Amino acid sequence: MTEHPAATAPGAFDAARSGEIVAASLAGTADPRLRELLTSLVRHTHAFVKEVGLTPEEWAAGVDFLTRTGQKCDAVRQEFVLLSDVLGVSMLVDTLAHPADGAYTESTVEGPFHLVASPPRALGDTIDEAARGGDPCLVTGRVTDGDGRPVAGARIDVWQADADGFYDVQRPGEVPERNLRGLFTADGDGRFRFRSVVPRYYPVPTDGPVGGLLAATGRHPYRAAHLHVEVSAPGVVTLTTHLFVAGSPHLDSDAVFGVKESLVREFAEVDDAERAAEHGLPNPFRHVDFPVTVRREG
Ligand code: BEZ
Ligand code: FE
Numbered sequence: 007m008t009e010h011p012a013a014t015a016p017g018a019f020d021a022a023r024s025g026e027i028v029a030a031s032l033a034g035t036a037d038p039r040l041r042e043l044l045t046s047l048v049r050h051t052h053a054f055v056k057e058v059g060l061t062p063e064e065w066a067a068g069v070d071f072l073t074r075t076g077q078k079c080d081a082v083r084q085e086f087v088l089l090s091d092v093l094g095v096s097m098l099v100d101t102l103a104h105p106a107d108g109a110y111t112e113s114t115v116e117g118p119f120h121l122v123a124s125p126p127r128a129l130g131d132t133i134d135e136a137a138r139g140g141d142p143c144l145v146t147g148r149v150t151d152g153d154g155r156p157v158a159g160a161r162i163d164v165w166q167a168d169a170d171g172f173y174d175v176q177r178p179g180e181v182p183e184r185n186l187r188g189l190f191t192a193d194g195d196g197r198f199r200f201r202s203v204v205p206r207y208y209p210v211p212t213d214g215p216v217g218g219l220l221a222a223t224g225r226h227p228y229r230a231a232h233l234h235v236e237v238s239a240p241g242v243v244t245l246t247t248h249l250f251v252a253g254s255p256h257l258d259s260d261a262v263f264g265v266k267e268s269l270v271r272e273f274a275e276v277d278d279a280e281r282a283a284e285h286g287l288p289n290p291f292r293h294v295d296f297p298v299t300v301r302r303e304g
Contacts, residue, residue, distance in 0.1 A: 140169025
């Protein structure tokens with residue numbers, strides 16, 4: 007029996023070989039990395055469609071979901087990043103780029119609330135300008151490199167939710183702008199300290215398609231309580247990480263899979279009137295120490 011010529015023509019569509027056929031069409035992509043990424047994406051997408059037997063209705067629903075995800079994005083809202091976050095892709099990309107080796111402080115996702123620049127503050131200052139309650143705390147730390155040498159003058163950028171679980175940008179007019187944000191410069195020994203309030207756990211934004219995805223999958227939207235920390239210095243690889251509050255709800259089910267055990271710390275109660283007065287805090291207060299080890303470039 008002779009085969010129909012169309013069945014063997016290189017460009018003819020064939021469901022069984024669809025991934026290969028479309029991948030071959032990308033062979034002329036000049037940038038080799040772009041060619042690799044697109045080829046693999048096409049192969050995996052075609053394999054997915056075949057594995058689940060995707061129907062036209064399901065395909066249209068998927069396109070509609072992605073369309074609404076894009077439509078939800080604006081200058082301060084990035085629904086696609088949120089989608090990547092709740093699917094664990096952001097954490098995977100970050101962790102592959104910064105593998106844990108025990109020698110350096112581990113990284114985690116940056117999140118969308120760093121869009122507002124942190125105000126420079128002096129060591130020991132409070133970042134809690136609103137002072138609307140919660141547990142006062144002292145955060146101390148020291149930035150060192152892989153050889154244990156201090157990174158003098160390192161910049162420590164911090165931002166966090168308040169004791170009710172809200173960032174300043176979620177309470178415009180209610181709290182001072184840039185409340186619970188601060189940019190500190192470590193001293194000559196790499197040390198830093200500031201005052202704050204223990205942050206509360208909070209939900210990621212749920213008023214968009216990603217919220218719908220979480221609801222449809224029976225997942226809660228909460229992030230375990232954390233303080234964002236970004237450490238940078240000339241000649242040092244910038245570290246973007248969190249300090250998680252030990253005992254917080256959702257440490258084992260963080261909505262964006264951001265928790266790494268090494269980043270969970272006790273915010274221990276200190277009952278010491280003299281130390282409290284020394285730091286300008288009420289007694290008792292909570293204290294967390296966060297030694298940070300960063301990688302020198304090269
Ligand atoms: C955050 O920690 O600020 C965050 C991270 C990912 C998604 C939403 C919020
Ligand atoms: Fe956060």
